[in-house]
Amino acid sequence: MVNGETRVRGLAARAGGWSARHRWAAVGVWVLFVVLAMGLGSAAGRLDVKESDQLKGETHTAAKIIEDAGIKEPASETVLIQAKDDSGKATDAGFRAAVGDVITAVEGTGLVTDVTSPYDTRTISGDGRSALVQFALRGEADTAGERVEPVLQAVANVQKDHSSLRIEEIGGASMQKQYSDAFGDDFKQAEFSAVPVALGILLIAFGALVAALLPVALAITAIMATMGLMGIVSHLQPMSDTANSVMLLVGMAVGVDYCLFYLRREREEREAGRDPGTALRIAAATSGRAIIVSGVTVCVAMAGMLFTGVAEFEAMGLASLMVVAVAMVGSVTVLPALLSLLGERVEKGRMPFLRRGRRGNGESRFWTAVLRRVLARPVVSAAVAAGALLAVAAPALGMKTSQLTLDQEFGDSLPIVQTYKRLNEAFPGGSQPAQVVVKAENVNAPEVRQALTAFKERAIASGASRGPVDIRLHEDRNVALVSVPLVGGSDLDKAGRSLEKLRDEVRPATLGKVDGLQAPITGQVAGSHDFNAQLVGSVVPVFVFVVVFAFLLMLLSFRSLTVAITSIVLNLLSVGAAYGILVAVFQHGWGASLVGAHGVGAIVTWLPLFLFVILFGLSMDYHVFVVSRIREARLRGRSTKDAIQHGVVTTAGVVTSAAVIMVAVFAIFGTLSMQSMKQMGVGLAAAVLIDATVIRGVLLPAVMSLLGERNWYLPKWLHRLPDLTHDETPEAVAAQPAPPAPSKGEPLGV
DSSP: OBTTBOOOOOHHHHHHHHHHHTHHHHHHHHHHHHHHHHHHHHHHOOOBOOGGGSOSHHHHHHHHHHHHHTOOOOOEEEEEEEESSTTOOTTSHHHHHHHHHHHHHHHHTTOEEEEEOHHHHTOBOTTSSEEEEEEEESSOGGGGGGTOHHHHHHHHHHHHHOTTEEEEEEEHHHHHHHHHHHHTTHHHHHHHHHHHHHHHHHHHHHSBHHHHHHHHHHHHHHHHHHHHHHHHHTTTSOBOHHHHHHHHHHHHHHHHHHHHHHHHHHHHHHHTTOOHHHHHHHHHHTHHHHHHHHHHHHHHHHHGGGGSOOHHHHHHHHHHHHHHHHHHHHHHHHHHHHHHHHGGGGGOSBOGGGOOSBOTTSOBHHHHHHHHHHHHSHHHHHHHHHHHHHHHHGGGGGOOEEOOOHHHHHTTSSHHHHHHHHHHHHSTTTTSOEEEEEEOSOTTSHHHHHHHHHHHHHHHHTTSOOSOOEEEEEGGGTEEEEEEOOTTTTOHHHHHHHHHHIIIIIHHHTGGGSTTOBOOEEEHHHHHHHHHHHHHHHHHHHHHHHHHHHHHHHHHHHOOHHHHHHHHHHHHHHHHHHHHHHIIIIISOTTGGGGTOOOOSSEETTHHHHHHHHHHHHHHHHHHHHHHHHHHHHHTTOOHHHHHHHHHHHHHHHHHHHHHHHHHHHHHHHTSSSHHHHHHHHHHHHHHHHIIIIIIIIIHHHHHHHHGGGGGOOOGGGTTSOOOOOOOOHHHHHTSOOOOOOOTTSOOOO
16 A cells, blocks of 8 residues: 555556547557658568578578579479370371470560470470470569469460360469469458458357457557558568468457457446446556557567578567567557547447347356356366367377479369379479589689589489579579479479488589589479478477577566466467368378368478467467456455356456457468468468467366465565566455546446
């Protein structure tokens, strides 16, 4: 007590009190912040991750050499000409005529350069049924997909004149165009549909239009501000479109959740008979504090991505961290001001028929019934729940990760996938060759020329490639680019072994003998190989960083060693269950058709680490909110068992609503045709659903009930740790004198 008054110690309580008293200033500062962030971000422009910065290792070195040399690699295209029956051969007159027609047609567009005939380059398959006409599109490779249509049409016209042959185009530009035509709007539609979905669920949860609009409005403004900040920060840490999409997902999820937690508590206190000012102060001191603890914990989890060393992950981690921080600040500052301004008008647009399933004290009838059974038999409940989750997680022990090939990513949904398969069958590795980037002091020196010739011959003799090995010299830059089709083709395991043979055997025996010569090997297979190595090497530091810092934050925030340990264990169990579902559905194909997927035999390489970081952060979101309420009830004098029941049933409604929103938003991405996006959406949705129901509704209360008073155990030697609990019970907050009343004509607030 200070001067007979209860001292408000919590940062959230102080922030909420100030904002409610200076409501217009708080709203004005928030609007100004959003506008300034967007304006400055737009003026600064966003710098995206460059190819040379994507990965470390050989892939990075190769890209850096090409970039420093100023070599602009054009978008290369290939036309596959193939006899439809076994009797047709490339030596036939009709086949030769088709090759000539293709060359004439593509050259006639005026959009291509470096057109080569298969009879000159010897790009004819071993069975003699297939041949390749190769060329490059003029202009920048990044925008080639926008210019390739006339070339595709010219090739299609040649196909009409040669019905006995299969004439199809494939390449970076044509794949870019087909992908854009088929799925270009998928991401935008998924992102835009997240807002109405969230609003609809909030409308059901609150039963009032204004109350439902507040969380969505705050989440959107937090996302807008973060987009601007991304532009500014990108000059230090380049960003990407992927980081932007992930930021939007995370921003919508946590932005809505935080407002939901705050608003529901304020409503609950008013329903309990508190006046609006007191209800708002209680919400600020309790839910506001939980939001800050949760937000900091989620930020720490997202920061784990910064330890991967992969530029794309670093961009995603930083963008997600920023949007969580912005949403957290907005929730404990501008939200109290808006609630104070609106007063009773927050209930405008009421829909009474949606206000069912809850008691007057804010407790959920459904979860009250569930908790009664769980707490009556905590041992059985914990054993069944833990056993079920471990069984679901079991398939994860056999997880296989891989970069998805084109046919795995899209199945048969794109016509070009069939062309890709046919090309790989006829010319294994031809669609994704390795590229050796040779940098020498003088690329024309005899020893360099001899080494290049030796490399070409040995690559084929070693069995790593069947050729043809193409060498292109950039004499003025002293750089040579060597294209090597890998044995294994689209089978990344076999192609990976061919790559290792090139790197570990062929290169040292040939190019490695020339002093001062650099010869990093890159390409799609090499990029996948290096990406896997980079991620595997970062798993331990990311895991340790996230778990240790989350543990410390929980320990300091709740001053309980038991709560800190159980929170980590339960979150890991939730992540493990999500992994198990992913492996079962996408690797083994169990029930894949139910989610519109097909078993691809592997989980996309980047997903496990990405899911761990995202899910660990989002799981802590719920955990902090529920345990805070349990601890609050315990401080008010309830027994541990009663506190558990009270804490879970009073938060169950808001946690369920928040989880449904997250599941719905993530499930939208699970409907996309790309298998990697489908895996991400299904993994996130399944994990959040499990976490909000089995973990928070059954396992957490059962475990806490079994632990009893040991839930609050803190060894004496840890008592010296900083006290970040800032305990605020509703009674203590309500006992504080109310601030000066608002001016006449203003809505009633704090």
